[in-house]
Amino acid sequence: MRIAILAVDGSLLSAIAGLSDLFWITNQALRAPPEGVAAGLPDRTDPLFQTTIVSADGKPLRDPQGRSIPLDGAFEDLARCDAVLATGMALGANGLPPESASIARGAEWMRACHRQGTLVGGACAGTFVVGEAGLLDGRRCTTTWWLHHAFKRRFPKARPVWGTALEEQDGVITTGGPLSWVDLGLHVIRRLAGAEIAKLAADISVADSLPLPQMIYAPRGFINTTDPLLLRAEQIVRHASPGLTAEGLAHALGLSGRTLHRRLKELTNESPKEFITRVRIETACVLLETPGASVKQVALACGYGEESVFRRAFVQLTGMTPADYRRWSAGRMADVAVSGGASV
Structure with a gap:
């Protein structure tokens, strides 16, 4: 070949x-x-x-x-x-x-x-x-x-x-x-x-x-910085109660469901549901990097009423379980700390 x-x-x-x-x-x-x-x-x-x-x-x-x-x-x-x-x-x-x-x-x-x-x-x-x-x-x-x-x-x-x-x-x-x-x-x-x-x-x-x-390497919310609509939608998702739907997000933004779907496809190539999931998982990554919170607590804080649903979504987007991500992130931060303290 x-x-x-x-x-x-x-x-x-x-x-x-x-x-x-x-x-x-x-x-x-x-x-x-x-x-x-x-x-x-x-x-x-x-x-x-x-x-x-x-x-x-x-x-x-x-x-x-x-x-x-x-x-x-x-x-x-x-x-x-x-x-x-x-x-x-x-x-x-x-x-x-x-x-x-x-x-x-x-x-x-x-x-x-x-x-x-x-x-x-x-x-x-x-x-x-x-x-x-x-x-x-x-x-x-x-x-x-x-x-x-x-x-x-x-x-x-x-x-x-x-x-x-x-x-x-x-x-x-x-x-x-x-x-x-x-x-x-x-x-x-x-x-x-x-x-x-x-x-x-x-x-x-x-x-x-x-x-x-x-x-998992990009700054959280990096893609949302290009358009005010994305930034507004991100804030709504981050502070929403569990159970936020695509229709609920559209209503909070003052848009029809069809308009929101079209705009998100143009801006991020995501459906409203995919956008909601991504923002929630990006939020979860930040919370998992903070010691102390359990996976169940992180799931609830990110708008997931069921931990099993959160775990499936997390694996789908990051390729790791929440626990594996926490260990992976801790390892990277330890490497940074060692490098930062090394003398040349």
Whole structure:
């Protein structure tokens, strides 16, 4: 299976090399699986994946630090490939992914490959290349959380989902975060070679095969800061009694249910019910980071009359149980405290 990795102006050498290495490591693991994990895996002597780093003209590029990005060829050198992937890029002086002739040509080639049935994907700022290709119009997608607002402005026809780690629709994959090329690569392995080989790749790489949602890393309420309606709705949800419904939220905002649904879809790509749930769970994350409160008390404080309903919603949005989140958060805060107290 041939994997094409795009090199464009601003591409990060680490992301390109790391993605290529992930497929190479998977090949090595399949050739000589670790003891105890070979059962059920096909015997292979030839590599399952072949990565090719390509640019529009095949000439070496410089990464943002001035290092040379080695290339294997130009777009035209590839007769066919099974996946085309764009990795992270350095941001411009305006804090946004650049727009250049190199990126435009990469997007055009990616669009042509997708028309031929090739799987395409972008990680971090590489999602902007996928967007420039027009492949996100009308499709669910994601990007790095702190690029979410700029992403929506640049690609108004896309359907970005706030806070998710990975989205795929119609053979178009997007992931968020500068290191999310790991998530992209593992997902491509899963799609092309199956879940068992993807698990092997994740285990060998000591990586999570199912990445945690980005929303747990972003500042609480970050997405709601872009519009007064979202801020008002957030405050209503935070102070509402248990049992708040979509109709109740619409009434409190002085809107019809249909208008609220339309506005939230435009602003966050959420239904009113999904908005209510997200705000409640974001609130719960803050409360769980405060020692002392039980899970039941947090559930009640966030508007959940039944603890079991709260737990299900929490797992669905964060990928962890409330107790697991509390331990995870405490571990991160302990790391911060140790780092802050260390001498240089």
